[in-house]
Amino acid sequence: MNEDNALTPFRIDIPQADIDDLRNRLAHTRWPVPVPGRDDRADFSRGIPLVYLKELVEYWRDGFDWRAREEELNEYEQFTTVVNGQTFHVVHARSANPEATPLILNHGWPGSFVEYQRLIPLLADEFHVVIPSPPGFGFSTPLSGTGWELARTTDAYAEIMTRLGYERFAAHGTDMGAGAAGRLAALYPERVIGTHIGSDPRWLGLLGDRFPYPDGLSDDETAQLEAVRAEDAAERGYLEMQNHRPDTIGAALTDSPVGQLAWIAEKFKTGTEGAYRTPDESVDRDQLLTNISLYWFTRSGASSAQFYYEAEHSGTDLVMASGVPSGWAVFDTHPLMRRVMDPGKAIGHWSEFTEGGHFPAMEEAELLADDIRTFFRGVS
Numbered sequence: 001m002n003e004d005n006a007l008t009p010f011r012i013d014i015p016q017a018d019i020d021d022l023r024n025r026l027a028h029t030r031w032p033v034p035v036p037g038r039d040d041r042a043d044f045s046r047g048i049p050l051v052y053l054k055e056l057v058e059y060w061r062d063g064f065d066w067r068a069r070e071e072e073l074n075e076y077e078q079f080t081t082v083v084n085g086q087t088f089h090v091v092h093a094r095s096a097n098p099e100a101t102p103l104i105l106n107h108g109w110p111g112s113f114v115e116y117q118r119l120i121p122l123l124a125d126e127f128h129v130v131i132p133s134p135p136g137f138g139f140s141t142p143l144s145g146t147g148w149e150l151a152r153t154t155d156a157y158a159e160i161m162t163r164l165g166y167e168r169f170a171a172h173g174t175d176m177g178a179g180a181a182g183r184l185a186a187l188y189p190e191r192v193i194g195t196h197i198g199s200d201p202r203w204l205g206l207l208g209d210r211f212p213y214p215d216g217l218s219d220d221e222t223a224q225l226e227a228v229r230a231e232d233a234a235e236r237g238y239l240e241m242q243n244h245r246p247d248t249i250g251a252a253l254t255d256s257p258v259g260q261l262a263w264i265a266e267k268f269k270t271g272t273e274g275a276y277r278t279p280d281e282s283v284d285r286d287q288l289l290t291n292i293s294l295y296w297f298t299r300s301g302a303s304s305a306q307f308y309y310e311a312e313h314s315g316t317d318l319v320m321a322s323g324v325p326s327g328w329a330v331f332d333t334h335p336l337m338r339r340v341m342d343p344g345k346a347i348g349h350w351s352e353f354t355e356g357g358h359f360p361a362m363e364e365a366e367l368l369a370d371d372i373r374t375f376f377r378g379v380s
Contacts, residue, residue, distance in 0.1 A: 005163050010078040010089060010139065012070050014297050019066055022257055022296060026061040029258050044276045048266040052278055056265060057258055060289050069290040073113075076120065080139065081163060083156040086148060089113075089139035090160060091131040093120045101193065101376060102166035103127040104157060104184070108175025109242075109304055110264040111359065112138045114291040118284075119361040122369035126376075130164065132157055134180075136303035138294050143303050149310035150176065154183040158191070167191060170376050174198040174360065176311070185324040194325035194379040196349075196372050198360045201334040203341060205232025210317075214343045221336060228334065238263065242308035250302025253295075260301045264292050270332065270357040283362040325349075327375035329368060331356030349375045 034050055041052040077092045091113045094100075103123065107115050113131040120129050133140040135148035135156075157180060161169050170193045173181030178197045185192040207213055207229055217225070241249045253260045268279035268288060279288055295301050320326065327349030330337050338350055351371050356364035 005081070007079040007081050007090075007163060010080045012074055012078070012139075014066065014070065018297055022293075023061050025257050026057055029057060042276055042278055044266065044269050048262045048269075053258070053262055053265075056261060056280070056285075056289075059285065060257075060261065060293075064286065064289050064293075066290075066293055069286065069293070073117070073290075081160060083159050084152070085144040086135050086156065087140060087142075087144070088135070088156060088160060089133045091116075091120075091129070092164065093124065093129040093131075095124050095126065095128050097125055100126055100128050102130060102161065102164070102169035103372075103376075104130045104132070104161060104169055104171050104181075105361075106157070106171065106173035106177030106180040107131070107134075108173075108177045109137075109307065110267055110291070110295070111175065111177075112291050112294050114287065114294055115359060116361050117287060117290075118365040119369055122365060123372065126373055127170070128166070130161065130166070130169075132160055134176075134304075134307060136306050137300050138298055141298050141300055141303050143306060146306075147310060148307065149314040149316055150179050150183060151314065151316045154180050154187065158184060158188050161191075168193055170194055170196070172196040172198065172372055175358065176307075182320040182326075185326070186319040189324050192324050194327065194376060195320070196327045196329070196375050198329050198331065198368060199337075199341070200331050200356070200358045200360075201228055201337060202232060202235075202358055204228040204334060204337065205235075207340065211340065214340055224334075224336060225340070238267070239308065242305040243312040244309065246302070246305035246309045250305050253301030253305070254299050257296050260296050261292055263301065264295060268359065268362075270363070282357065283359060287362060322346075325379040327351075327371070327379075329353065329360065329371040331358075331360045331364060331367075349378065 032050060039051055041049050043049055079092065080087050080089050105116050113133055116131055123129055134153050136143050168191055171181040171184050181195045181197065185195045204225060205228060207225055253263060265279045265288065268283055270277045270282040326347050328347055329351045331353050333352040333354060342350060353367055355367060360368040
């Protein structure tokens with residue numbers, strides 16, 4: 001940590017030439033030849049359906065207003081700072097309440113600080129919100145080199161909170177951001193007030209890998225968990241690619257906006273009773289495309305994939321601090337979720353919601369905000 005600690009004001013201003021280039025590329029997309037019988041826009045069994053993808057591309061090209069979205073994002077204070085040679089982009093939404101608690105929001109892939117856009121105003125009365133982008137994500141680019149994985153990133157986040165003058169702070173995270181929140185608490189327990197995790201049944205897909213099966217399961221319960229694991233395995237194609245061949249997929253994501261759109265949008269579908277809601281039935285279409293546009297304009301489809309490779313080859317495990325209060329909010333919950341993830345009921349605050357899914361800040365922002373407020377009121 002040998003930088004000068006400077007916090008450099010930042011404002012998003014994508015060159016018009018880049019916006020024009022995006023529209024031109026979208027207008028000249030080279031489409032796959034349709035497969036007969038594959039005309040159901042909600043059938044994601046083989047990935048994102050071509051008919052639905054074309055709808056999104058048409059709107060991205062002709063209906064989506066990046067400048068309007070850019071103006072909305074620029075309403076929040078932003079800065080960049082260099083930690084250990086790496087540039088970090090940070091959103092800093094200060095509360096008008098002088099007694100507000102600093103809260104770091106940690107996102108994963110394929111999210112960005114855009115993921116928390118609807119959540120920020122809901123937390124403004126009680127929290128100073130800090131949203132750093134991980135190395136290789138958004139404007140935390142370009143990568144300064146290899147080796148930026150979860151442990152190194154977590155240390156950088158702690159340094160950023162120090163530079164902001166926040167000695168004590170709360171932490172929330174989803175996806176790999178949950179790992180960052182947990183690691184902050186484990187390594188800096190004297191600084192972290194508590195950790196709040198947003199999760200969904202995808203965590204059950206890690207059974208037998210990162211989490212053990214609980215004791216005493218019935219045959220029916222085991223079958224339920226195996227079904228979740230099988231569904232999760234079908235979702236892991238992107239993960240294996242980014243874990244092991246990020247340079248290969250990175251070239252495609254950087255050159256083709258439709259490839260980038262398909263790669264990310266498919267992850268925003270939400271399962272419901274054996275079928276799917278399309279991504280823009282689960283989250284706001286403009287917010288989804290703002291997130292994807294950010295990946296496109298910053299070329300971070302390639303650089304964010306490197307984070308997965310680093311994590312896979314770092315040997316770093318998920319850690320949680322036993323002495324720091326923790327709370328979980330589970331969305332699109334599964335009946336066995338708590339039994340598997342918290343068999344001893346050691347987590348004092350546990351909430352389950354039938355609504356939402358893997359991106360609760362975009363899908364159910366009010367439910368998530370209420371749960372974050374409730375949890376931290378009890379521990380701060």
